[in-house]
Amino acid sequence: MTDTSQPKTARFDLQGALTDAERERNAQRTFLKDFTRDAAAHLDACVHCGLCAEACHFYVSTGDPKYTPILKLENLRDSYRAEVGAFAPLRRLFGLGDPVDLAALEESEELLYDSCTMCGRCTLICPMGIDIAELIERARHGMYEAGLVPERLQHITRNAELNESPFGTPEDFIATIRAIEDKFGYKLALDKDHAEVLLTLTPSELEDHRASVVGMAQILDRAGVDYTLSSQAFEATNFGYLSGNLPLQRELTTRMIDHAAAIGAKTLILPECGHAYGAARWEAGQWYPDGNVPVEVLHIVEYMDALITEGRIKLNKLSDTATFHYPCQQFRRGGLDEQPRRILDALGLELHDMEPSNAFSYCCGGGGGVVSNRRSEDLRRRVFEMKRSEVENTGANRFVTSCGICSLTFEKGAKAAGWDRMPESLVELVAAQLTD
Numbered sequence: 001m002t003d004t005s006q007p008k009t010a011r012f013d014l015q016g017a018l019t020d021a022e023r024e025r026n027a028q029r030t031f032l033k034d035f036t037r038d039a040a041a042h043l044d045a046c047v048h049c050g051l052c053a054e055a056c057h058f059y060v061s062t063g064d065p066k067y068t069p070i071l072k073l074e075n076l077r078d079s080y081r082a083e084v085g086a087f088a089p090l091r092r093l094f095g096l097g098d099p100v101d102l103a104a105l106e107e108s109e110e111l112l113y114d115s116c117t118m119c120g121r122c123t124l125i126c127p128m129g130i131d132i133a134e135l136i137e138r139a140r141h142g143m144y145e146a147g148l149v150p151e152r153l154q155h156i157t158r159n160a161e162l163n164e165s166p167f168g169t170p171e172d173f174i175a176t177i178r179a180i181e182d183k184f185g186y187k188l189a190l191d192k193d194h195a196e197v198l199l200t201l202t203p204s205e206l207e208d209h210r211a212s213v214v215g216m217a218q219i220l221d222r223a224g225v226d227y228t229l230s231s232q233a234f235e236a237t238n239f240g241y242l243s244g245n246l247p248l249q250r251e252l253t254t255r256m257i258d259h260a261a262a263i264g265a266k267t268l269i270l271p272e273c274g275h276a277y278g279a280a281r282w283e284a285g286q287w288y289p290d291g292n293v294p295v296e297v298l299h300i301v302e303y304m305d306a307l308i309t310e311g312r313i314k315l316n317k318l319s320d321t322a323t324f325h326y327p328c329q330q331f332r333r334g335g336l337d338e339q340p341r342r343i344l345d346a347l348g349l350e351l352h353d354m355e356p357s358n359a360f361s362y363c364c365g366g367g368g369g370v371v372s373n374r375r376s377e378d379l380r381r382r383v384f385e386m387k388r389s390e391v392e393n394t395g396a397n398r399f400v401t402s403c404g405i406c407s408l409t410f411e412k413g414a415k416a417a418g419w420d421r422m423p424e425s426l427v428e429l430v431a432a433q434l435t436d
Contacts, residue, residue, distance in 0.1 A: 174190070196266055199269050241279040321352055326361045
C-alpha cells in the first residue's frame with residue numbers, strides 16, 4: 001500500500017543549522033517575548049465564530065478550512081496558554097498541553113507565509129475586535145528565530161541584511177538610476193546634500209515599474225518640490241517586516257528616516273507600496289523615544305492628493321471609466337480612504353467600484369511576501385480569478401491601483417491566465433496628465 005501520510009512536496013523550509021530543540025526553544029521564547037496585554041486579550045477573546053474565514057481571500061477561493069485566519073495562530077496561542085495564560089500553572093501541574101513542537105511549527109510555515117498577506121480583512125470582520133493581522137506579524141517573529149521561513153523570502157531578506165536592500169548595493173542603485181535616466185530621457189535628483197523631501201523606492205519600481213520612478217520625479221518637479229533620491233537610504237520595502245526579522249525591520253526603517261533627518265528633509269515619501277507604508281508610517285514610532293519620528297512619513301498617494309488639492313499640480317481630464325483596486329495596507333490598514341477617489345476624479349475618471357470595495361476589498365493575494373514565495377503560486381492564481389471577476393463585473397475601461405506589489409501580482413496572474421487587462425499605476429496616470 002502506498003504511504004500517503006506525508007505530502008509529496010514539503011510545505012516548509014528549514015533555515016540555518018539549528019537542532020530541533022533549538023528551533024522549538026527559539027520559537028517559544030520569541031512568541032512569549034512578543035506577548036503584550038493586547039495580544040493576550042485578543043487570543044482569549046476568540047469565540048470561534050468562523051467569520052474570519054469568509055473574510056479571507058485564500059479561504060474563499062479554496063474553501064479549505066485550514067486557511068481560516070485565527071487557526072493560523074495556534075502555535076502562538078499554545079505558547080501563551082502553556083506559559084503565561086491564566087491557567088498556565090495548572091496546565092503545567094497536570095501536564096495539559098505542551099509548548100509547540102517542531103512538527104506544529106513546520107505546519108505553520110505554510111499558513112503564516114504562503115497563505116497570509118496580513119491584509120487585515122479578517123481583523124475588520126472579527127466581531128470581537130481581534131487584530132489577527134497584527135498577531136500574524138508577531139507569530140512570524142518566532143518563526144524567523146526558529147529558522148522556519150520560505151527559502152526565497154529568506155534569500156531576499158538575507159540580501160537586505162548584506163546589501164542594505166534586497167535590490168542591491170548603493171552602487172547598484174546609482175547605476176540603475178542612471179539607466180532609468182537614459183531610457184526615459186529625464187534627469188532625477190540623486191544624493192543631494194540637502195533637500196526638503198526624501199523620495200524612496202522599492203525593487204518593484206527599480207526592476208519592473210521604472211516608469212513610476214520617472215512619474216514621481218515629474219510630479220515633484222512640476223510642483224516645485226525640492227526632493228532627492230539617496231543611494232544611502234533608498235529602500236522602502238521592509239523585508240524584516242515581511243519575514244519576521246525584527247532587528248532588520250528596525251534597521252531598514254530607521255536608516256531611511258534618520259537619513260532624511262540628516263539632510264534636513266521634513267518629509268519622507270514612500271512609493272506605490274503597501275507594506276512599506278505599514279512599516280515606515282505606522283510602526284516607525286516604536287523605534288524612537290516617545291514615538292516621536294523626526295520627519296513626516298507620507299505615502300505618494302497622500303502627497304499627490306495634497307498637491308492636487310492645493311493647486312500645485314493640474315491635470316488633463318481623461319473622460320473615461322476606471323475601477324480601482326484598493327491596496328490593503330494603504331486603505332484598510334492605513335486609512336487612505338478618500339485620496340485615490342479624489343485623484344481619480346481630478347483625472348476625469350468615472351469610478352466603477354468593485355464589489356466589495358474600499359476597506360472591505362479583497363486582497364490581491366500577493367502581499368505580505370506571498371508573491372515572493374513560489375509555493376504560493378496555485379493559491380495566488382485562485383485569488384487572481386476572484387479578482388479578475390470583480391474587475392470584469394465593473395464594466396470599467398481601465399483598471400488602476402497604487403501598489404507595485406499588487407500590480408506585480410496581477411501581472412503574474414494575467415500572464416498565467418492569458419488575460420489582457422493589465423493594471424495601471426495611479427502615479428503614472430497622474431504624471432502622464434500633468435498640464436500647466
